[in-house]
Amino acid sequence: MTTILVTGGTGTLGRPVCDRLRADGHEVRVLSRHSPPYAVDLRRGGPLLDRAVDGVDAVVHCTNIRRGDKDAARTLIEAARRAGVPHLLYISIIGVDRVPLGYFRTKYAVERMIRESGIEWTLLRTAHFHDLVLQLLQGLAKPPVMLLPKDVRDQPLEVTEAAARLAQLALGPPAGRVGDMGGPEIRTFAELARSYLRASGRNRRLVEVPLPGRVYRGLRRGGHLAPDRAVGRVTFEEFLAERFSPHGA
Template identity: 75%
Template sequence: MTTFLVTGGTGTLGHPVCERLRAAGHEVRVLSRHAPPYAVDLRQGGPLLDRALRGVDTVVHCANIMRGDDQAVRNLLDAARRAEVRHLVYISIVGVDRVPLPYYKAKYAAERLIEQSGIDWTILRTTQYHDLILRLLAGLAKPPVMLIPKDVPDQPMEVTEAAERLAELAMGEPAGRAEDMGGPEVRTLAELAAAYLAATGKERRVVEVPLAGKAYQGLRDGGHLAPEQAVGRVTFEEFLKSRFGAEAGTEADSSPTDDSKPTGP
């Protein structure tokens, strides 16, 4: 039996990772800012972090820290070295080295810190999760007109499939950069928006809006996609059906005007 510490273990990705590791018979400790007994803010570290890592074989770093991620990774690595952790597994995002979004830059910097840490490591990059796209579209659908970034594709995937792969990697030997993992389809945001509207019964006009900047251009160019690693099985329509219990996406082919897709992990 291996002892794992999963950071962000109560989150959208971390929770199913914990479930899979426990189902395989391993001891799993959950580290989260608000979840005793290891309620730790990684940006601050401290003695409780050292206690959480005592006797841990493998760390799976799933915590999603929007600001201060570099310091959080430094604190985690320092404590992991003191605890003589054998293997550190990190979830990252496809395109962190190609799309100059601030959050992507921070994730890429975290990757490099891990690679130079002296701890054996595995890094898995995935495309964005269905849950993120759902939150994005729900926000954009609040006004009567959905304003969508123009000409940006996306390749969303089911988070539990990412969790399954991440747990598999964590239970194996350190692999360095694992093969990227992407959703089953590259879609336009207009198609995704149409599927969302059909699933929820909302009526909105979808309008594409051109943006400026290198980050937007990187997204338009598909820097965040992994079409050659389209290993995900669950489509966005299937995800919506599981959430809303309807035949989601039946109107996708007659999608409103234009569309695109945003960013995120």
Template identity: 70%
Template structure:
């Protein structure tokens, strides 16, 4: 039986990863800031050695757009070296090397730390989860009109499918940078917004907004998309329908 530690194991992605690994009879440790007995703040690093003792594989899902990911990764890598962990699996984002968004740059920096760590490693990049696209649209719909970035598309992927892939990678030998994973369709934001409005029963005029800057240009150019790796199955409409029926989108 393999002992696998999942960072961010109570989060949107971490929770279904833990479910998949436990269903496959792995010994899974959930590491988050509040989950006992492995309540660890990765940015501080205290308690990591105890959590890491006897661990074979780490699946690193913990991340925060508010910062601290590089510091957390350094602490995690140092503890993994001390514990003799054989494999570190990291979830990243398609386009971190093409879109100059601050959070993307941080994810790329963490990738490089892992690649240079001396540990066995695997990195999977995916497109955005359905959940994040929904959050963006819900926020926009709070206004009388929905302001949408002009000329930008997205390729949302079902988080449960990403969890399946991470569980597979965690159970396999280190593979380095594996092929990207994208959702089944590249969709314009107005198209996604109309799907959201139909599902929610709301009515809002859609107003395209042209933004300035390198990051916006990179998004318009599709730097965050992987149309050649549209391997996901679940569509945005299916995700919305599952939510409306009370089903868990990651199952």
């Protein structure tokens, strides 16, 4: 039986990764700030982190700390080195090296830290998950008019598909950077918004707005898309149908 540590194991991605590994009969250690026995804040580390990484076959790093990602990665890498962890997996985002968004730059910096850590590693970049796109659209729909970035597209991916791929990679040897995972369709934000409004039964006027700056230009050019890696199967409409169904709500 393989023992895998999943950081951020109670989150949107970490939870289905853990579920998949357990379903396949593997021992899973869940590391999260509020989840004993490994309730650890990765920005600080400590003895519990050393216990969590001790003797594991792989670490899947799913923790996502908006302010503190690099500190968390540094702490985890140091603990993994001390424990002699043989395999460190990291999930990143398509386009972190092409779109000059601050959050993307942080993810790219963590990628470099892992590549230079001295630990054998695997890196998977994915498109944005359906859940994140839904959260963004829900926020934009609060006013009576939805303001959307003009000419910006996205390629949302079902999180459980990414989780299944991560679990598969965790059970194999370190593979370096593997093929990106994009969702099955590239859609404009206006199209995604219309699908959300239909599924949720809401009525909003849509207005597409051009935005200034390098980030917007990078997104408009599609730096965060992977049309040649449209490997996901679940469409955004299928995700919405499940989420807004009576049993999924």
